[in-house]
Amino acid sequence: MDLVNEFDKNKLARINELAKIAKERDLTEEELAERAVLRQEFLENFRAGFSQQLSGIKVVTPEDQD
Template sequence: MISKDKLDRINFLAKKSKSEGLTNIEKEEQQELRKEYLKNVRKSFKNQLKTMTVIDPAGNDVTPKKLRDEQERNKHH
């Protein structure tokens, strides 16, 4: 999980970028923070998918095989 300080910094840089612009150093910092944030979001999303079951309107489990296989691999770790 990304720290509150980093989220605050991301938001600060975004606002500053819109209002007055960023220095090259701030632009680089912003890109690195965004990369870290997106990496964290993707990891969280993947973890949510690993616990998901897909059910069709008739009540049948239609979870894709690839997802079921991944869930099985994670049970054994």
């Protein structure tokens, strides 16, 4: 699963654009709300992908080896 494809490159670009704007000036209320929504979507997508990766991992201890 490719995180960027799953999240949408345009949304990621918008998050980065808002971060750049925030360094230059205060964000408007609308921009703050948009950033919060985009960040939440990003985190949900990231957590889902990470959880999927972890579910495919098997820990092998010396006792488990033949």
